[in-house]
Amino acid sequence: MAMRVVVGDLRVQRIDRRSGRRSWTIVWPEGTEHREADRFLREHDGSGTQRTYAYLLVDHLRWLERECLTLDRVVLRDLERYMGIVGAEVTMPLGEPWRAGKRPYGHAALSTTAACLKGFYLHQAALGVNAELGRRLDKRRLPTRVDRRRAFLGHTTSSMPANPLAPSGLRRRHPKMLPDGARDRLLASVRSARDRLVVTWLADGGLRIGELCGLHLVDLHLREDAACGQCRSPHLHVCHRPDNPNRAEAKTKHPWRVEDDAVTGGLVKRVSPAMIHTYFDYMSTEYRCGRADHGMLLVQLHGVGAGLPWAPVGARRMLARAGDRAGLGKVRPHQFRHSFTSAVLDASDGNLLIARDAGGWASAAMVDEVYGHVDVHDRAFDAALRRVWEQRR
Structure with a gap:
């Protein structure tokens, strides 16, 4: 079954497979696939990146149609001009019909767009299309101090990939963080134990909303010395399950399995005392065991769907209402x-490895392998998380 999302002439199409997995591609108005885009997106099949790249790429392809440019005629200057247009805060002289009514891209969106376009045109160059543009995009640079700190074997690295389309300026603090005191104000405004759990677990766990809504009860090891043997302290396992009934799934795909009724593997994340407290409050007052044969953590509380898995869109709407x-x-x-990531960086004196493992982040520079890994038993790792949790009590 395929679900179409119309985006002007070219459109992004979601494909729901029988296995429960979803894929994304780009099609022409008559329904035929955009062959070049589909080949590139297939390289990211099964990942959250594929959906993001599809929506970013469809904007660019529509711009190419407007400019009467074919893939073999695009030059680096055209891509630089496109990056300037999508990030501009003013309307260009000829308007922007392919992005009518949309906001200009921010710094993070521009960085992702740069990575998407570089990957797309390098893919075309590998197929023999516009090899000159591929050479212009395939740049290298010397590693910075930050690059060396990210990799345990960084001293052996002589060069790093560079993207001439990427926006300049590195930012440690993300511009879209919560305002000071937002956690306490949200806890005071939500109206159920489940919603207090959501606010607390997002704040103290650094979870993505898909990870949180995709959790099963078996993933939670909230007592010390759990049967999995992977972490002595209370923790949870983020496991990628594409067949969740609420369509929530973890972005990362760490291997996991169930042994002796205990989950092992996945992404192991530590759990704060406040997270444990809100869990037991929710389970003892609102969790509807009679309808919870699905085994998922978050359920709907009201209406005909009470007890069924709670979808991420419901959590987003709840947070939006609570914020208002x-x-x-x-x-x-x-x-x-x-x-959460910024707070861990501050509490750990800027230790990027601790922040990466605490939040489950993956550096774009580390494509296939992470060289440095912080053990979940490490004292510095434990102290950094406890300092963050204590500050938020």
């Missing part, structure tokens, strides 16, 4: 993740 009541404006789940 608290006077914070529209609150988005990912703001908690940015604030």
Whole structure:
């Protein structure tokens, strides 16, 4: 079954497979696939990146149609001009019909767009299309101090990939973090134990909303010395399950399995005392065991769907309403993740490895392998998380 999302002439199409997995591609108005885009997107099949790249790429392809440019005629200057247009805060002289009514890209969106376009045109160059543009994009640079700190074997690295389309300026603090005191104000404005759990787990765990809504009860090891043997302290396992009934799934795909009724593997994330407290409050007051044969953590509380798995869109709407009541404006789940990572960096004196493992982040420079890994038993890792949790109590 395929679900079409119309985006002007070219459109992004979602493909729901029988296995429960979803893929994304780009098609022409008559329904035929855009062959070049589909080949590139297939390289990211099964990942959250594929959906993001599809929506970014469809904007670019529509711009090429407007400019009467074919893939073999695009030059680096054209791509630089496109990056300037999508990030501009003013309307260009001839308007922007392919992005009518859309906001200009921010710094993070521009960085992702640069990576998408570089990958797309390098893919075309590998197929023999516009090899000159591929050479212009395939640049290298000397590693910076930050690059060397990210990799345990960084002293052996002589060069790093460079993207001439990427926006200049590195930012440690994400511009879309929560305002100071937002957590307490949100906790005061939400109206159920489940919603207090969501706010607390997003704030203290740095979870993505798909990871949180995709959790099963078996993934939670909230007592010390759990049967999995992977972490002595209370923790949870983020496991990628594409067949969840609420369509929530983890972005990362760490291997996991169930042995002796205990989950092992996945992405192991530590759990704060406040997270444990809100869990037991929710389970003892609102969790509907009679309808919870699905085994998922978050359920709907009201209506005909009470007891069924709660979808991420429901959590997003709840946070938006709570943010309006608290006077914070529209609150988005990912703001908690940015604030959590920044707080861990501050508490660990800028240790990027601790921040990466605490939040489950993956550096774009580390494509296939992470050289440095912080053990979940490490004292510095434990102290950094406890300092963050203590500050938020």
